[in-house]
Amino acid sequence: MKKTALLLIDMMNHMEFEGGDDLLKNSIPMVERLKELKKRAKKKGLPVIYVNDHFNHWQDNTDAVVEECRESKGKPVVEEILPEDNDYFIIKPKHSGFFGTQLDILLKQLNVERLIITGVATDICVLFTANDAHMREYEICVPEDCSAAESKEAHDSAMRIIKQSLNADIQIAEKISL
Amino acid sequence: MKKTALLLIDMMNHMEFEGGDDLLKNSIPMVERLKELKKRAKKKGLPVIYVNDHFNHWQDNTDAVVEECRESKGKPVVEEILPEDNDYFIIKPKHSGFFGTQLDILLKQLNVERLIITGVATDICVLFTANDAHMREYEICVPEDCSAAESKEAHDSAMRIIKQSLNADIQIAEKISL
Amino acid sequence: MKKTALLLIDMMNHMEFEGGDDLLKNSIPMVERLKELKKRAKKKGLPVIYVNDHFNHWQDNTDAVVEECRESKGKPVVEEILPEDNDYFIIKPKHSGFFGTQLDILLKQLNVERLIITGVATDICVLFTANDAHMREYEICVPEDCSAAESKEAHDSAMRIIKQSLNADIQIAEKISL
Amino acid sequence: MKKTALLLIDMMNHMEFEGGDDLLKNSIPMVERLKELKKRAKKKGLPVIYVNDHFNHWQDNTDAVVEECRESKGKPVVEEILPEDNDYFIIKPKHSGFFGTQLDILLKQLNVERLIITGVATDICVLFTANDAHMREYEICVPEDCSAAESKEAHDSAMRIIKQSLNADIQIAEKISL
Numbered sequence: 001m002k003k004t005a006l007l008l009i010d011m012m013n014h015m016e017f018e019g020g021d022d023l024l025k026n027s028i029p030m031v032e033r034l035k036e037l038k039k040r041a042k043k044k045g046l047p048v049i050y051v052n053d054h055f056n057h058w059q060d061n062t063d064a065v066v067e068e069c070r071e072s073k074g075k076p077v078v079e080e081i082l083p084e085d086n087d088y089f090i091i092k093p094k095h096s097g098f099f100g101t102q103l104d105i106l107l108k109q110l111n112v113e114r115l116i117i118t119g120v121a122t123d124i125c126v127l128f129t130a131n132d133a134h135m136r137e138y139e140i141c142v143p144e145d146c147s148a149a150e151s152k153e154a155h156d157s158a159m160r161i162i163k164q165s166l167n168a169d170i171q172i173a174e175k176i177s178l
Numbered sequence: 179m180k181k182t183a184l185l186l187i188d189m190m191n192h193m194e195f196e197g198g199d200d201l202l203k204n205s206i207p208m209v210e211r212l213k214e215l216k217k218r219a220k221k222k223g224l225p226v227i228y229v230n231d232h233f234n235h236w237q238d239n240t241d242a243v244v245e246e247c248r249e250s251k252g253k254p255v256v257e258e259i260l261p262e263d264n265d266y267f268i269i270k271p272k273h274s275g276f277f278g279t280q281l282d283i284l285l286k287q288l289n290v291e292r293l294i295i296t297g298v299a300t301d302i303c304v305l306f307t308a309n310d311a312h313m314r315e316y317e318i319c320v321p322e323d324c325s326a327a328e329s330k331e332a333h334d335s336a337m338r339i340i341k342q343s344l345n346a347d348i349q350i351a352e353k354i355s356l
Numbered sequence: 357m358k359k360t361a362l363l364l365i366d367m368m369n370h371m372e373f374e375g376g377d378d379l380l381k382n383s384i385p386m387v388e389r390l391k392e393l394k395k396r397a398k399k400k401g402l403p404v405i406y407v408n409d410h411f412n413h414w415q416d417n418t419d420a421v422v423e424e425c426r427e428s429k430g431k432p433v434v435e436e437i438l439p440e441d442n443d444y445f446i447i448k449p450k451h452s453g454f455f456g457t458q459l460d461i462l463l464k465q466l467n468v469e470r471l472i473i474t475g476v477a478t479d480i481c482v483l484f485t486a487n488d489a490h491m492r493e494y495e496i497c498v499p500e501d502c503s504a505a506e507s508k509e510a511h512d513s514a515m516r517i518i519k520q521s522l523n524a525d526i527q528i529a530e531k532i533s534l
Numbered sequence: 535m536k537k538t539a540l541l542l543i544d545m546m547n548h549m550e551f552e553g554g555d556d557l558l559k560n561s562i563p564m565v566e567r568l569k570e571l572k573k574r575a576k577k578k579g580l581p582v583i584y585v586n587d588h589f590n591h592w593q594d595n596t597d598a599v600v601e602e603c604r605e606s607k608g609k610p611v612v613e614e615i616l617p618e619d620n621d622y623f624i625i626k627p628k629h630s631g632f633f634g635t636q637l638d639i640l641l642k643q644l645n646v647e648r649l650i651i652t653g654v655a656t657d658i659c660v661l662f663t664a665n666d667a668h669m670r671e672y673e674i675c676v677p678e679d680c681s682a683a684e685s686k687e688a689h690d691s692a693m694r695i696i697k698q699s700l701n702a703d704i705q706i707a708e709k710i711s712l
Contacts, residue, residue: 054458059445062417089415093458094313095343102410102449102456108671124343128313131306135272137642154342157335164332165273165302236640237623239596267593271636278636280588280627286493315464450669451699480699484669487662491628510698513691520688521629521658 009119014072051097098132118146123158187297192250229275276310296324301336365475370428407453454488474502479514543653548606585631632666652680657692
């Protein structure tokens with residue numbers, strides 16, 4: 001199997017925006033499954049890479065981003081899935097994890113060719129990161145139970161496109177082989 | 179109003195792929211409206227930019243792409259909307275019109291800040307071009323009656339995301355101000 | 357005049373590589389002039405942006421990079437020009453400050469159109485950042501007394517190219533208008 | 535050995551700019567050696583890729599670019615090294631062959647990992663293409679007798695940087711193993 005990495009998109013999240021309450025509600029059950037998936041990935045020694053909004057900290061400063069989110073409305077999700085010291089943490093300034101970031105460079109250095117993409121929101125940052133990964137010829141899995149959106153309709157619209165336009169494997173996390 | 183350009187995504191299209199019959203069927207009524215929109219744009223002197231798959235011609239050669247499509251299953255659509263001599267024609271190798279192309283450089287040279295994005299398919303190349311435009315801070319319109327997909331569901335899923343995640347103006351073409 | 361930002365390339369630098377002694381020696385007199393230029397820029401309210409190698413910290417973590425450099429061979433230079441709280445700090449994974457970074461996005465958000473590029477080494481990261489800035493149509497100044505290389509020949513070769521190929525203003529710092 | 539491609543930078547060139555006479559004069563002896571190198575590359579079945587300025591044709595149209603150059607001051611060089619039907623031809627809008635082009639995508643599709651970079655001018659488009667190749671982790675050769683600049687000093691300054699900053703192999707063409 002191709003070398004795989006696990007991406008967590010915007011899981012350090014203050015949820016302090018319009019629709020944030022709904023996103024938080026939908027993320028709480030999801031984060032449990034994502035935690036499990038992360039545990040499996042780390043047991044296998046796979047790279048775990050947080051790719052996260054910088055929330056207008058324009059210093060590339062992981063700690064500041066994490067601290068701010070721990071004190072925010074997003075706390076119930078954030079505390080469940082904090083980055084560990086040997087996780088990678090890449091700051092992204094826009095929707096896609098590949099735009100204006102070193103993600104692609106890091107993945108090449110790690111010889112990663114397959115990505116498991118998780119996080120929030122399915123219909124924005126997850127979808128657009130998945131597309132950018134596909135254009136760069138990574139094999140992609142987007143387990144349908146490890147991302148969340150503000151509504152079921154938004155989640156489903158995005159998953160439909162991820163499956164059909166990007167040919168992604170969207171099986172639930174526990175079925176994905178690592 | 180910001181300086182505007184009209185983008186036509188993959189309208190030179192041989193439609194020779196799985197689902198191509200459905201895409202062709204849905205493109206035939208759409209191309210009439212797009213023709214009208216293009217006519218309005220040209221009357222206003224706006225740049226009209228074809229952004230098109232190269233169908234594995236790896237020489238950047240517009241004429242070869244157009245000729246091939248004129249002799250293909252896509253003919254009924256292609257012949258209606260052929261590029262004119264003073265239209266721009268940019269070859270794209272992947273889904274997004276911005277990925278591996280000179281589109282962004284051309285738009286800056288033309289001082290364009292607002293894009294009207296049209297073409298096929300709504301849920302792949304139109305959607306992903308729209309997202310890349312949004313990340314680059316263009317104002318975007320994606321008139322809902324000037325793009326098409328293989329099914330109504332696919333078109334609607336994509337339009338929903340274009341509207342909600344990208345804040346695009348999706349009014350029908352005749353309501354869009356040029 | 358166009359809105360201007362001051363870039364400091366790789367000034368947080370441990371100098372622990374082959375040729376590092378020479379680069380350090382040539383950087384010590386240079387950093388005094390750069391300090392002066394930075395002071396002038398801040399007095400004018402211009403954005404000051406550190407663009408810096410991450411030295412294989414693959415977490416985007418400014419503080420870790422700065423701390424490491426303060427305890428290194430580069431200390432005599434580093435301590436003179438530490439980033440201040442309201443300076444920007446962008447981590448770059450490769451030579452050019454634009455490659456795999458959010459620099460271009462930040463500059464657009466700040467409406468910057470003119471860059472003063474300084475730092476080390478003239479013939480690598482300064483040169484290649486200057487070229488990438490030129491391709492993106494920024495106006496560029498590379499004051500010849502605010503960058504350094506391992507040898508005078510290397511510095512001069514690069515400055516020659518910066519002047520002739522990139523049309524940059526290479527006057528000494530005190531002559532550059534801010 | 536890694537799979538190799540031969541790049542010819544801006545060899546379709548009208549030479550109609552300031553300094554064009556000097557560049558033409560220095561390109562005439564160079565093109566003979568480049569022809570020989572191209573012959574060897576094609577005998578080995580290696581991809582030969584022209585990466586060329588579009589001279590403000592904003593339609594991606596190889597034939598138009600080639601025709602214009604055949605009728606220009608650059609004719610004595612251009613006629614010696616015309617692209618053949620099975621050569622690739624990629625249009626670049628700026629200095630570097632990687633900026634706003636599909637070059638990187640094509641190279642990945644061809645599984646190329648090593649580039650022999652040739653053409654004009656050494657101190658602009660050759661140098662900046664070489665740097666972009668290096669940042670993308672291609673192994674690079676820039677044979678010192680298969681590129682040219684307006685002056686020997688400009689050529690030598692650039693070759694010095696290509697050798698020292700990019701670690702490129704700069705042996706003369708006939709010593710380069712294909």
